[in-house]
Amino acid sequence: MKNNKLFILIIVSLIIGIILGGIVHYQMPDSIDVFSKNIKLLGTIFIRLVQMIIAPLVFSTLVVGIAKMGDMKMVGRVGGKAMAWFISASLISLLLGMVLVNFFAPGKGTTIKLEDTSSASELLENSKGFSLEEFVK
The missing domain is CATH 1.20.5 (Single alpha-helices involved in coiled-coils or other helix-helix interfaces)
Structure with missing residues (x-):
């Protein structure tokens, strides 16, 4: 019953969010x-x-x-298996993503105007340290 309460609260919150977004969008556009x-x-x-x-x-x-x-050999085996699963799952998901993006080509043929890039500029400034852009030049 406790899990159902959390599920119900999440669904109610989702519905409240949708209603609030609709009210703001349609009733108070300014x-x-x-x-x-x-x-x-x-x-x-x-x-x-x-x-x-x-x-x-x-x-x-x-x-x-x-x-x-307790046993360090067991810790090593479990840690090694965990790392192997993590690395293999990461590689599979990256390869799957690359194949699907190249196959479906999302965004191809769209005409999106990039006039207002203020929200993206904040992301670009915060992620400069993670970029390989400086090394490629």
Whole structure:
């Protein structure tokens, strides 16, 4: 019953979000910019809170798991298998993504005007450290 309550709360929240978005879009079109900035702030806070919780949770789970195993050979075997699964799953998903993008060519033939790139410029500035653009030149 407890799992059903969480599921119901998620569905109700989704419906409330859709209704709120519709109200803002159709009833108050002049306040869309202010509303979207406030919602973006709320989303950013939520993502940062989740990131703040995930790192200690994963670390503590790994430490407790290794401590309960006791045998270092078993830890090595399990760690090796986990790394093999992670690397193989990553390679398969990357290869599948590359094949599907080259086969379906999403975005081909679209005529999207890139006049307003203000939202993308923030992303580009924040991700400069992850780019290989400087090394390619």
